Amino acid sequence: MTSNACLLRENGMEPTDARLRILEALSGQHIALRAQDILKALRANGPFDKVTLYRTLEAFAERSIVQRHCAGDRTYRYCMPAPDEGMHSHFYCTRCGNMACLTGQHEPGMGILRPMDAAPLPGRLQAVEIRLDGICDACLSRQG
């Protein structure tokens, strides 16, 4: 029994082949992947249906098995949080679209996240998304 299979069982999902393959593609990554990136990786070892992927990713995100983030280009990116780690933030390269996971979690409710805002929030906070935008080192070295 792999740890991914356990993860699925803990979340009330059968560890099917498709699900395990998707988790495998996401495990150990330090960047957040587009659905299409994942699809391409999956299809390197056999056919895989697009809709199954999208539906599975959505189910994973609902159960917090993966994190789903909206990048600056309006496409979702998916990544697996490190074990026992909460939300983490990302560095998004506006030139190449690469979205690196940053180490160190951040927590909803941390006062320091809104240093200059004394007013109460206009609702019940559930999650905090922090995205750092810029040019990644690879793009910088390619052309400054």
Added chain:
Amino acid sequence: MTSNACLLRENGMEPTDARLRILEALSGQHIALRAQDILKALRANGPFDKVTLYRTLEAFAERSIVQRHCAGDRTYRYCMPAPDEGMHSHFYCTRCGNMACLTGQHEPGMGILRPMDAAPLPGRLQAVEIRLDGICDACLSRQG
């Protein structure tokens, strides 16, 4: 000469009727609007072309006349920063999609934004996007 016309001139844009109408729709809002929200408001006082709106909003965003943000539902929201204010963050209601602008700017490079991350960034930072997700007061009062 309205202040919006000045704003356009300062950014090298002719203050055309279409542009002024768009800025007018965004001025004084305390929420970030979808393109479609803006279009609906514009069409309340006469016809307005969808493509002109999108192109104009893009030109405004490039010149930082408006801020463009990607909400959790993968649609862009547009808002005008208060005068002399930099980037600000938003509260996004995952139930109704309303995206409230939060008062108080945040600055790229503030150390406090990444409290638990000592590692250097994997690139050159240009902007910081902070989105607080949750359920807004209106939705809470409607059904908890």
Added chain:
DNA sequence: CTGTGAATGCAACCCAGTTGCACCACCAAC
């Protein structure tokens, strides 16, 4: 006037993500 570039309008297109529905495997009840 007249030429030039900027701005606008309309139609067609793009494409990540979604929906509908058929199919299949599995298991439990009859």
Added chain:
DNA sequence: GTTGGTGGTGCAACTGGGTTGCATTCACAG
């Protein structure tokens, strides 16, 4: 064993926010 329900997958069609191409109009300098 047959039936019926459930969960997962596959294929095709669809959605809709946003974009592109291109023709037309406008502003204004020469």
